[in-house]
Amino acid sequence: MAKADTALVGALRERGLRMTAQRQLVLDAVRELVHATPEQIHAEVAGKAAGVNITTIYRTLELLSELRLVTHTHLTHGAPTYHAAGTHQHLHLVCRDCETVTELPASTVDGLVRKLREERGFELDVEHLALFGQCADCAGRP
Incomplete structure (x- = not known):
């Protein structure tokens, strides 16, 4: 096993x-x-520890x-995509056409975050935010 993560050990002990x-x-x-589906995570883990099944991966991700050590977002209609929490909010x-995913800094939506907080008392979780549309390349296609 790799060196135990102190944040993980502490969080587990608290529970x-x-x-x-x-x-x-x-x-x-x-x-x-960085960004991976449960199936991709399973493939990575299985390469290091045979016998770990996909159910274990899903339960562990949950x-x-x-x-609050990982977070996820839905980038497709399929499985969620997971990434480490607290690295950098984005x-x-x-x-929707070519399925390209582009990361933007969380500050891109600062105005929306502020407006929702002031007008609705709502705290937007930017780490789960995915905006769907058409990229410049696909928008320019006939």
Whole structure:
């Protein structure tokens, strides 16, 4: 097992849970892959520890999300895409035609975040934000 992540160990202990090799491997895979579906994370983990099934990956991702160590967004109609929480807040532009995903800094929507907070008392979770539309290349196609 890789060196245990102190944030993960601490968060698990607070909940009375123990550290496992699979939990560390899943967190490591999310960090290494940057943006990955559960299936991609499973492939990465399975390359290092045979016998880890996809159900374990899904359960671990759910736990890591609850612990706020990973976050996810839906970039397609399929499985969510996971990335490490707290790295850098960003949002995603997703082209519906070519499926290109572009990251933008969270500050891009600062005005919207401020307006929602002031007018609605709503705190926007930018880490889960994906905006769908058409990229410049696809918009220029006949």
